Amino acid sequence: MSLDFSLAGKLATAFEASQHPLAFREASVSVSGGVATEALAFETASGEAVRGILTRPEVQVSGGAPAILYVHAHGGNYAIGADELLAGRPALRGPLGVTLAEAGYVSLCIDLPCFGARRGHIESAAAKAALWHGRSLAGQMMGELSSALDYLAGRDDVDAERIGAFGISMGATFAYWLAAIDPRIACVAHLCCYADFETLIALGVHDLHGIYLTVPGLLALAGNGEIAGLIAPRPQLVGIGDTDPLTPPGAVDLALEQTREAYRAAGAEDALELVRSARTGHVETPRMRDAVLAFFARHLRP
Numbered sequence: 001m002s003l004d005f006s007l008a009g010k011l012a013t014a015f016e017a018s019q020h021p022l023a024f025r026e027a028s029v030s031v032s033g034g035v036a037t038e039a040l041a042f043e044t045a046s047g048e049a050v051r052g053i054l055t056r057p058e059v060q061v062s063g064g065a066p067a068i069l070y071v072h073a074h075g076g077n078y079a080i081g082a083d084e085l086l087a088g089r090p091a092l093r094g095p096l097g098v099t100l101a102e103a104g105y106v107s108l109c110i111d112l113p114c115f116g117a118r119r120g121h122i123e124s125a126a127a128k129a130a131l132w133h134g135r136s137l138a139g140q141m142m143g144e145l146s147s148a149l150d151y152l153a154g155r156d157d158v159d160a161e162r163i164g165a166f167g168i169s170m171g172a173t174f175a176y177w178l179a180a181i182d183p184r185i186a187c188v189a190h191l192c193c194y195a196d197f198e199t200l201i202a203l204g205v206h207d208l209h210g211i212y213l214t215v216p217g218l219l220a221l222a223g224n225g226e227i228a229g230l231i232a233p234r235p236q237l238v239g240i241g242d243t244d245p246l247t248p249p250g251a252v253d254l255a256l257e258q259t260r261e262a263y264r265a266a267g268a269e270d271a272l273e274l275v276r277s278a279r280t281g282h283v284e285t286p287r288m289r290d291a292v293l294a295f296f297a298r299h300l301r302p
Contacts, residue, residue, distance in 0.1 A: 020143030064159030066300035071171035081116020191239035195251035225255030229262025241280035
């Protein structure tokens with residue numbers, strides 16, 4: 001097996017892609033108002049149960065429907081996890097699962113480690129254990145999301161050429177990190193967690209982010225603007241609020257400069273979209289919600 005020494009290849013190693021497989025076990029389906037909701041059961045290599053929630057149109061489309069890998073947020077609320085797809089969370093305008101299914105998408109969200117039905121595991125303990133073994137909790141999360149993408153792309157009712165990714169906060173970071181290393185993601189929309197980590201450190205605000213996000217040696221490889229730039233020329237939507245303490249404007253601006261340069265170099269400047277609010281913080285705005293839905297409609301439902 002040949003080694004990939006490209007930046008994407010090095011990041012895939014740092015992000016532990018393909019190192020945390022999930023085995024599909026079973027599904028149960030309920031239908032209401034033309035929307036089917038599937039409760040999915042997966043299992044890690046160590047035998048831990050992993051819950052997934054999938055929404056889709058009740059009537060499945062011949063040739064496969066467009067799909068979205070939905071990555072849930074953190075928000076300090078470990079009980080939500082994959083339920084965010086159906087119930088939303090305070091930072092969102094409302095849940096997206098039914099809305100996306102009514103628009104024709106198949107959407108999948110899994111409980112990441114320490115969240116939802118897996119909240120019996122404490123984040124700090126899980127992160128420290130992983131770091132002491134030379135890994136990271138973020139890497140486990142990314143590896144499991146990569147496996148969830150495998151499952152989504154392999155479904156008979158999904159068009160594997162039309163899969164997008166979405167997330168807010170923690171989910172935003174993982175959505176664009178995964179898109180950067182996996183070209184199966186055709187487009188990505190992410191809200192409220194895009195900033196240059198070096199600048200966060202210089203400003204003294206990096207500790208506002210959870211320990212789960214600690215990936216050893218990451219900054220020696222690339223900054224977040226460079227990572228997001230690897231997605232070019234594929235479409236990408238960035239949503240930011242300038243009063244968000246997690247993403248101060250100076251850290252956002254540097255990341256944007258790097259990402260825009262990558263899109264310019266790829267001849268795809270128009271494929272990078274920015275929705276920026278000067279007076280809002282770590283929340284989805286109505287304008288962001290409208291932009292996300294329009295973005296996926298343009299790029300996944302031509």
